[in-house]
Amino acid sequence: MSRKPVVALVGRPNVGKSTLFNRLTKSRDAIVADYPGLTRDRQYGTGKVGKYPYIVVDTGGLSGEEAGVNPLMEQQVIAALEEADVILFLVDGQAGLTPADEQIAAMLRQKFAHKPIYVLVNKAEGRDPDVVKAEFYQLGLGEPLVISAEHGDHVREAIDYILEIVAPKADEDEAPEPDDDSGIRVAVVGRPNVGKSTLINRMIGEERVVAYDMPGTTRDSIRVPFERDGVKYTLIDTAGVRRRKKVYDKIEKFSVIKAIEAMDQAHVVVLVIDGSEGITDQDQTLLGHALESGRGLIIAINKWDNLDPDQRRQVKADLDLKLQFADFAPRHFISALHGTGVGNLFDMIRQVYKAATTRVSTSELNRVLQQALLEHQPPMVSGRRIKMRYAHLGGINPPTVVIHGNMVDRVPQHYTRYLTNVFRKAFGWEGTPVKIEYRVTDNPFEGKRTKLSERQIRRKRKLMAFVKQKKKALQRKKRGK
Numbered sequence: 001m002s003r004k005p006v007v008a009l010v011g012r013p014n015v016g017k018s019t020l021f022n023r024l025t026k027s028r029d030a031i032v033a034d035y036p037g038l039t040r041d042r043q044y045g046t047g048k049v050g051k052y053p054y055i056v057v058d059t060g061g062l063s064g065e066e067a068g069v070n071p072l073m074e075q076q077v078i079a080a081l082e083e084a085d086v087i088l089f090l091v092d093g094q095a096g097l098t099p100a101d102e103q104i105a106a107m108l109r110q111k112f113a114h115k116p117i118y119v120l121v122n123k124a125e126g127r128d129p130d131v132v133k134a135e136f137y138q139l140g141l142g143e144p145l146v147i148s149a150e151h152g153d154h155v156r157e158a159i160d161y162i163l164e165i166v167a168p169k170a171d172e173d174e175a176p177e178p179d180d181d182s183g184i185r186v187a188v189v190g191r192p193n194v195g196k197s198t199l200i201n202r203m204i205g206e207e208r209v210v211a212y213d214m215p216g217t218t219r220d221s222i223r224v225p226f227e228r229d230g231v232k233y234t235l236i237d238t239a240g241v242r243r244r245k246k247v248y249d250k251i252e253k254f255s256v257i258k259a260i261e262a263m264d265q266a267h268v269v270v271l272v273i274d275g276s277e278g279i280t281d282q283d284q285t286l287l288g289h290a291l292e293s294g295r296g297l298i299i300a301i302n303k304w305d306n307l308d309p310d311q312r313r314q315v316k317a318d319l320d321l322k323l324q325f326a327d328f329a330p331r332h333f334i335s336a337l338h339g340t341g342v343g344n345l346f347d348m349i350r351q352v353y354k355a356a357t358t359r360v361s362t363s364e365l366n367r368v369l370q371q372a373l374l375e376h377q378p379p380m381v382s383g384r385r386i387k388m389r390y391a392h393l394g395g396i397n398p399p400t401v402v403i404h405g406n407m408v409d410r411v412p413q414h415y416t417r418y419l420t421n422v423f424r425k426a427f428g429w430e431g432t433p434v435k436i437e438y439r440v441t442d443n444p445f446e447g448k449r450t451k452l453s454e455r456q457i458r459r460k461r462k463l464m465a466f467v468k469q470k471k472k473a474l475q476r477k478k479r480g481k
Contacts (some may be wrong), residue, residue, distance in 0.1 A: 183232025352431035
């Protein structure tokens with residue numbers, strides 16, 4: 001399985017790194033404002049612009065002044081650059097070349113000369129590209145690429161050009177292809193010290209993974225193949241995703257990347273949450289990555305036995321409030337240390353795996369679609385009704401429904417959610433995301449003029465002559481009055 005290349009964005013503050021991050025990931029995860037230094041921690045996302053899949057890392061801005069740089073922020077940037085396959089150095093085309101840009105370029109040449117580095121001249125909308133990029137040649141990092149992150153100008157072309165070179169190199173260092181005989185692959189992910197390794201040891205019944213009451217004990221993804229009740233499993237234990245400002249050890253800098261890669265290789269993701277600490281922002285961020293991977297999802301709330309009834313009610317209320325965007329994922333309350341509820345987790349994993357990988361016939365899909373349309377018609381758009389003609393299964397894990405029709409590219413989000421819930425209920429797709437893709441049916445008559453027969457042409461001429469005579473008669477009548 002090919003490893004996704006990691007693309008790091010670096011530059012001084014307020015040059016548009018977060019805007020480019022949001023453009024590449026098609027999200028609003030990075031906060032954007034006209035205020036330097038807003039991004040402080042590393043932000044991870046899956047790239048959705050370009051030919052190849054990749055991971056984008058947004059970093060805080062470097063001022064280029066050694067004395068004035070926040071040590072923690074600088075540490076974050078260096079960590080992002082060390083884990084990257086390619087570095088995109090953003091500069092401001094409106095402000096021009098600054099001494100800070102030159103100092104950052106010198107640092108990149110000195111410490112990361114072994115990695116591909118590209119200069120992206122941002123904020124160049126409405127200007128001559130050759131004029132904008134001319135002064136940035138003196139940075140000594142090759143030919144600059146001119147873009148506009150805010151308006152999207154030349155962003156896709158630049159990313160395609162860069163990944164065309166970088167992606168094959170990432171494939172050479174590809175992740176091992178999962179064995180077909182590995183059974184159900186389960187990725188166990190979560191923050192450090194939430195009990196992932198303890199849970200795996202409890203599930204397989206032996207001490208296979210080092211478990212210690214110190215965050216970050218597990219340093220890399222560990223694969224544990226085993227068999228239970230005649231079913232083969234491969235459990236993937238990942239290094240804990242810890243708060244990025246607390247990452248000092250080089251080995252732990254790869255934790256987020258490893259977690260994302262483990263999710264991509266798995267059939268089912270088990271997100272372990274520490275019930276005694278409640279739902280944190282990092283839990284929600286990690287859940288967002290799990291949803292992006294499209295794999296079956298189970299939320300395991302660990303250390304449940306340590307909570308009193310009031311605390312349990314509070315945790316359940318937090319789950320309902322903060323995890324509304326993943327309401328399809330089953331929640332399992334366990335104690336990995338004592339084994340409470342762990343046995344039932346296997347039943348849940350098998351159910352989610354079956355739901356995520358079961359194929360549905362085209363006739364069944366269309367029957368459910370037609371019934372959904374009868375019960376709740378698509379809304380009117382510009383005075384015209386959206387017509388959904390037929391559907392077919394586009395893929396599994398996650399189940400993907402492709403719907404063809406007229407104007408389906410203008411279906412509102414609330415109606416897509418309605419269809420998702422209908423399909424999920426009809427086919428038992430519990431515990432897995434359901435994707436719906438729309439394909440606009442081509443109009444076979446678009447751009448074609450109707451060819452008239454000889455008879456139609458004669459009738460048309462007679463009609464036009466009659467209309468002309470009527471007009472002349474009306475004009476004579478008006479002049480006579």
